[in-house]
Amino acid sequence: MADLEQFRRETRAWLEANCPPEMRRPAVSDADVFWGGRNAKFSSEPQRVWFERMRDRGWTVPDWPREYGGGGLDPAETKVLREEMAAIGARPPLSSFGIWMLGPALLKYGSEAQKREHLPRIAAGLIRWCQGYSEPNAGSDLASLQTRAESDGDDFIINGQKIWTSHANYATGFFASCEPIPTRKSMTASASSCST
DSSP: HHHHHHHHHHHHHHHHHHHGGGSOOOOOOOGGGGGOOOTTTOSSHHHHHHHHHHHHHTTSSSOOOGGGTTTTOOOOHHHHHHHEEEHTOOOOOOOOHHHIIIHHHHHHHOOOOHHHHHHHHHHHHOEEEEEEOOOOEEETOOGGOOOOOOOOOSSSSSSSSEEEEEETGGGSSEEEEEOOOOOOOSSSEEEEEEOO
């Protein structure tokens, strides 16, 4: 526990020294949130500085392993970091479906090649993912999905359609929930890159 208290003191001091005052105010618009991606733009110099400092420390995704761009923090350390950020009102340096949704799935189920390809780019804000859930006649009811993911041995072939793909106009990559092929019992998630 003494080590955790030392970590708290060091984290508090680092945040005080490195979080610009402008990043300690609540976001008032979507422009105040940095989403990353191929054509990402910072809304201000303090936003850029905050993101880069946190990215360089691995703290855009503090609980991810270092080899994938994370901070390598254990759950207790991650909790301390979040508490100390909240104490000074620090905004998250990067917001992303990749951080919240795709990354955790890749960490648990992805191949090593998938992890090495996607996770460091998510952590560094280099890719912005959009989600494909909603479908005609299903909306966002995942139990009613009709889009299927069928393996051809090497890849999954996606058959179906998605509507209302959140943030697709900004995205670098797309992940979707699909109905599994009949021989599988669980839902399939698929990810691919996209260009505009």
